[in-house]
Amino acid sequence: MKIKGGTFKDRLAGLFELPREIVMDVPRITMIGNLQVTVENHRGVIEYSPERCVIGIHNGQMTIQGRDLVIGIIYEDEITVTGFIGAVQFSA
Amino acid sequence: MVFLRLWHYLAGYLEIVVEGPALERFLNLAIRKGIWFWDIKRTNQALRVRMRVGGFSKLRPVARQTRSRVRIVKKNGLPFVVYRFKRRKGLLLGAVLFFAALYLLTSYVWFIEVKGLERLEPRVILEAAAGLGLRPGVPKWSLSSEAIEKGIVDRVPEIAWVGLRYHGTKVIIEAVEKTHSPPVETTPPREIIAGKPGLVTKVLVLHGVAMVKEGDMVTPGQVLIWDPVVQPPDPGTSGLTMVGARGEVKARVWYRGYERVSLEKEITIPTGNEFKRVSIVIKDREVTITGREEIPFAHYRKKVEVKSLPGWRNTNVPVELKIVTYSEVLVEAERLSHKEAQETAIKAVKDRLMRRIPTEARILEIKSEVLDADESGVGVVVTIETEEEIGVPKKSQ
Numbered sequence: 001m002k003i004k005g006g007t008f009k010d011r012l013a014g015l016f017e018l019p020r021e022i023v024m025d026v027p028r029i030t031m032i033g034n035l036q037v038t039v040e041n042h043r044g045v046i047e048y049s050p051e052r053c054v055i056g057i058h059n060g061q062m063t064i065q066g067r068d069l070v071i072g073i074i075y076e077d078e079i080t081v082t083g084f085i086g087a088v089q090f091s092a
Numbered sequence: 093m094v095f096l097r098l099w100h101y102l103a104g105y106l107e108i109v110v111e112g113p114a115l116e117r118f119l120n121l122a123i124r125k126g127i128w129f130w131d132i133k134r135t136n137q138a139l140r141v142r143m144r145v146g147g148f149s150k151l152r153p154v155a156r157q158t159r160s161r162v163r164i165v166k167k168n169g170l171p172f173v174v175y176r177f178k179r180r181k182g183l184l185l186g187a188v189l190f191f192a193a194l195y196l197l198t199s200y201v202w203f204i205e206v207k208g209l210e211r212l213e214p215r216v217i218l219e220a221a222a223g224l225g226l227r228p229g230v231p232k233w234s235l236s237s238e239a240i241e242k243g244i245v246d247r248v249p250e251i252a253w254v255g256l257r258y259h260g261t262k263v264i265i266e267a268v269e270k271t272h273s274p275p276v277e278t279t280p281p282r283e284i285i286a287g288k289p290g291l292v293t294k295v296l297v298l299h300g301v302a303m304v305k306e307g308d309m310v311t312p313g314q315v316l317i318w319d320p321v322v323q324p325p326d327p328g329t330s331g332l333t334m335v336g337a338r339g340e341v342k343a344r345v346w347y348r349g350y351e352r353v354s355l356e357k358e359i360t361i362p363t364g365n366e367f368k369r370v371s372i373v374i375k376d377r378e379v380t381i382t383g384r385e386e387i388p389f390a391h392y393r394k395k396v397e398v399k400s401l402p403g404w405r406n407t408n409v410p411v412e413l414k415i416v417t418y419s420e421v422l423v424e425a426e427r428l429s430h431k432e433a434q435e436t437a438i439k440a441v442k443d444r445l446m447r448r449i450p451t452e453a454r455i456l457e458i459k460s461e462v463l464d465a466d467e468s469g470v471g472v473v474v475t476i477e478t479e480e481e482i483g484v485p486k487k488s489q
Contacts, residue, residue, distance in 0.1 A: 044120035049134050071132035076123050 027057045034085045037064055040078050045071070053081050060092040100130075104169030106148060110139045112160025121154045122147075145171070199232050203262040210269055212250055217267055220247040226256075226263065280336025281485035284317040286310040288482045290343030300337035316341045316483050341483040344456070347448060349441040350463065352471035353433040357426045365389065365420040373398075373412040389420040430470055434462060437472040445476050453480035 009024050019028075028040040043056030048071065053064045069083035110118055119129065119139070127147035133140045143151075148164075155162045177184045204221065206214035221227065224243040226235055237256040244254045244265070253268040284300075292308045300319035304310060319337035369383035395417045401409040428436070438460045449455070457477040464471040 044123070045116045048116055048119070048132070048139075071119075071129070073128075073130045074119065074123055074132065075128065076126070 025058050027062075029062075029088075031085070031088070034066075036072070036080060036082045037085060037088065038078065038080045042077065042079050045074070045079070050083070055079060055081075057090075060090060063087075063089045063091065065089070100142075100144070101169050104145050104167070104171035105142050106145055106164050107140065107142050107166035107168065108148075108151075108162055108164050110141060110155075110160050110162050111137060112155075112158055114158045115139050115160065118154060118158040118160045121157065122151060125150050125154065127151065140165070142168075145169075198261055201226065201230050201232055201235070201261060201263050202228050204228060204265065205262060206265045206267060208267045208269075212248075212267075212269055216248055217244060217251070217254075217265055220244045221265060223247065232258065280319075282319055282337060283315050283486040284337045284339060284341070284483040285486045286312055286314045286316055286341070286343075286482050287484040288312060288343075288345050288480075290345040290482050292341060292343045293479060294340070294342040296340040298338040298340075299335045300339065302339070304341070310343065310482070315486075337485070339483065340481060342479055343482045345453070345478050345480055345482065347445045347476045347478070348473065349445050350471065350473050351437040351441045351444075352464075352469050353428070353437040353440070354469040355428050355430070355433055355467070357428055358423055359426050360391070360393075360421040360423055362393070363420045363422055367392075367418040367420075369416045369418070371414045371416075373414050375410045378414070383416075387418050389418060391421050391423050392418040393421055394418055430465060433470040434465075434472055437470055438474055441472060441474040442476070445474065449476065449478055450480060453478040 030038040039055055046056050047054040050069050053069050055062050064081055065087045066083050066085040072080040072082045129141050129143050131142045206217045224240045226240050241254045245251055251267050252270040255266045257264040289311050292304050292306055295302050300317045303315045303318055317337045317339045371378050371380040397415040398412050400412040455478050460474045463473050
């Protein structure tokens, strides 16, 4: 039921050209080169060190690996990580 | 981002260090409470975080819950600066005094520099300037550039022009010395020679012996009047003044010139259409702002205008505005008649010859004759006959 609902929402979003991150509750991730990652709609910081930053998202977490990572700005729904980003990985 | 930082500065912010076993949880809980964090850095087991002042009291329960220790390491921003100054009135007074002193001291003249002198000692100018009230230590507002410039020129006879420039606390006096004409030759000329070829019409000797007579043809360099007496000056005869060769020799002189004028003539007529191209030049790079398209005219005249900012001290602003204006012209071929071409040619030769004829010369006759005329053009020879003075004193060695 949940999966079906998800696909329905997905189709709905496609049909009306609505932004998927709003309809489906997934994060909107913006990267500027390898210098900055902005995650909107996040679920909090799970782990943070200058080499590794794990951010919670709606159905899992994303890992940012790199060097000299700094959390530039953090609000309830938005987080910006700056530094030298090596990899971004998603896991359930 | 700049505005955000400015806002943070105006509102004031704290830099805190958080230590504890669950720092991520601390962050999440604090954020849920509506506390803003930025520039979060991790060093070993501590977080260094910036936050707004208002949220600090809300942090206490979060810290207790996550068993973290929070400590303020720095207070930044305008409210703290103001607070510090409020507590330390002496510091504020010092700052005000500093700026007042800076303003006061910069409104005086402390250095005077003289530029542009070659023979004269700068001391002479400085003394003259001091006499007019311009010396180190006088306030700038008491000086009138115009009066000082004029005064120095009046007081120092060797100076032709003076300009004052202010450079902060330095006054630069730019002076231009009078240039003297080279000293008059002491030895009078021994000979008067012909400067031009011609037919001698009149010889009038004031001093010396005439070497030519009326009706003679002379060539340039030929001696006309000779004075046998003149010798190089020597100390023993210092009481005597040498006269040298003197006199007037007039002759008929002929000037001749040739000019060919083509019957086809190109004339350009401006149509009034203009096309502008504006670009910014940054060092060697040029960025076109408007008028990037091709120039829409086949024939045009180009006018380049460069606007640059004034330099400040030793720095030149490397940014310039370049405006190129292209004005359209029509090129039309005009066919001249033989008569018109001939007139044009005669006028051209006459103008050219007239430049060589001295103004005192009396013009006796102007003759023109068509030398060659065909389909493509007309060639004309013009001869101008004058009567003029041809004698020039020969410089003695």
